[in-house]
Amino acid sequence: MADYQLIVIGAGPGGYTAALRAAKLGLHTAVIEDRECGGTCLNRGCVPTKALLHASQVWSDAHHCAGVCADGASLDLPALYRHKDEISQTLSSGIEGLFRSAKVTLLRGRARITAPGCVEITGQDAGTVTAEHILIATGSVPARPPIPGLELAMTSDELLKGTDRLYRSIVIMGGGVIGVEFATFYSDLGCEVTVIEGLDRLLPGMDRELGQNLAQLLKKQGVRVFANSMVQRVEQGKDGLTVHFTTRGKEDFVTGEAVLSAFGRSPNWKGLFADGLQPETDGRRIHTDENGQTSIPGIYAIGDVSSPVQLAHVAAAQGTACVERLAGRTPSVRLDLVPGCVYCRPEIASVGLTEADGKARDIPVKVGKCTLFANARTMIAGTGRSFMKVVAHAQTGVLLGAQLMCEHATDMIGQLSQAIANGMTARQLLAAMRPHPTFEEALGEALEELVAKLPE
Missing domain, CATH: 3.30.390.30 (FAD/NAD-linked reductase, C-terminal dimerisation domain)
Incomplete structure (x- = not known):
């Protein structure tokens, strides 16, 4: 007899939502997580980014609101990052509390699927556990395309760890959601910002007018925007980091004190499967059917690890739908209607x-x-x-x-x-x-x- 009816690997938005829904539907459930509960969204993405953007908006509004004089106001960047961390820690602890209330077992460690229905854990709760079903919700990591010198740039994960001072200038490679939100944050605080996007506009996955209007607004705020521009290399110079790129066949460059690599995120499942146990993939994402099941019976995948739409609420909806099907229910949320949000200004x-x-x-x-x-x-x-x-x-x-x-x-x-x-x-x-x-x-x-x- 299996230890659990369902084991969820990953306690991000997709994983913890699926686990709690499964427990409510009567499935004996465990979650395996080797980091903080809440995953990327809660600890290294959506929530901390919005905490920073809230503060930068308050700062910007105070300096540009008619009738308000903010002379003498100061920015305590370390305090801002501490506040961000406190929010993430509080919410993460709240998820652990929900697990306890729902009688979901939280196992600490790194998971490795050794066979259908069998997971090996290394770390705090080392051992082997079994389940009737396994749900993979391991999320994603910052993408690292093969660009010379890219190791000199920071990822969003690294940038969110915090700095003790504000950068004078920053070059952001990538004009998607991650790139434009950080561009908004640094522009609000008076930093010199440059955004380089390979496609013809910012936010290329959304309605054309949205990206075009955003570029105009950012330019009015002093942000330099280069669309149709491909990054060639990053180099260390005496005045900072220099990003070389081509625009319509012409070479150009821009220098900043810091460089952010915001080329999106890659599915995170490296080392998850034992040798000889490999699901079908497209080289990046794990393939799943309409029920979320991989090519290995009894093993399912949701969220960034399998979906081209990498959003926390998509992962949560997919997780809910997957466990509802496992429990013999009809999914309660439509998965084909996905709202997208960008917290720019x-x-x-x-x-x-x-x-x-x-x-x-x-x-x-x-x-x-x-x-x-x-x-x-x-x-x-x-x-x-x-x-x-x-x-x-x-x-x-x-x-x-x-x-x-x-x-x-x-x-x-x-x-x-x-x-x-x-x-x-x-x-x-x-x-x-x-x-x-x-x-x-x-x-x-x-x-x-x-x-x-x-x-x-």
């Missing part, structure tokens, strides 16, 4: 289809858009160019997507995700009264423009 959030997606898939769509130039809350906040777009099927009016670039976009995207998940039309969503003065008022205007384009 102003915030960016999107869900569902863009107008370009509709055209690419031969889906007839109409788009309603509202710019927030005359929105009272936006004028008060002084956040610059902001907009909301909503996308609906051209014949039925059913909502298919939304793209927001405005204050509190990450908090507002949930209602649009809910509307799309439930097949609501633009007219139905427009029926709700929106309070004044709010940023959300603009959503009503965008919906009004959309409805005017739809058939009666």
Whole structure:
């Protein structure tokens, strides 16, 4: 008889959510983790980054808000990083408490799958444990492409460990979510920032207008942005680190006191399987079927280790769906509708289809858009160019997507995700009264423009 019905390897958002859901559904569950509970998101990613961004926004607002004089204000960077660590530690301890309450066994150490249903642990709780099912939720690590001199650059993991002083200048290689959030943080604090992105715009995985507008706003703040630029090498110079890159075939370079490698993240499963036990992969990610099962029966994988969409809430939803299927339940959350959030200034959030997606898939769509130039809350906040777009099927009016670039976009995207998940039309969503003065008022205007384009 197996020791457990389910063993989850990894206590990040996907792993701990899956374990707690499994326990609630009556499965005898254990979690194996060799670091802090909460994984990358809680300890080296989403949460600590947002703690830094909150502080940098307070600093920036204090220095740019009309009627506020912040002369004499000072920045205590070590205290800021301590506060960040305290938040992560508190939340991590909270997860351990949830495990205890749910009677989920937490095993400390590094896991190695030696056979289906069998896991060897090295470390504090060394030994061998067995289970009917194994769920891999080991997340990802910063990507390290083969660029000469890249070892001179920091990863986001290293940068989040903290420094005792603010860099005078920083070069960020990569204009995705990680890159633009750190660009926002350092720009807020007055650091000289350069962002180099290989594709034609920032945030290349999102609606084109979002990345283009963000680049304009960052440039107004003094950030240098180089798109369509490929990094060639990083070198140590007498004035700092020099990043050499090519832009449209022309060579260029920029020097900074520090360099951040923000080329995304790679699935983390090295050393997880014993010799002779290898799941099917694409060379990077572990392949899974519609139930989350790998090519090895009884072994499942969720989150960054198997999914091209590397988001904490995706991992959590996949983990929940996987254990619900194991317990004979129908998954409670749609896995095909993924909200994306970027905590730049102003915030960016999107869900569902863009107008370009509709055209690419031969889906007839109409788009309603509202710019927030005359929105009272936006004028008060002084956040610059902001907009909301909503996308609906051209014949039925059913909502298919939304793209927001405005204050509190990450908090507002949930209602649009809910509307799309439930097949609501633009007219139905427009029926709700929106309070004044709010940023959300603009959503009503965008919906009004959309409805005017739809058939009666």
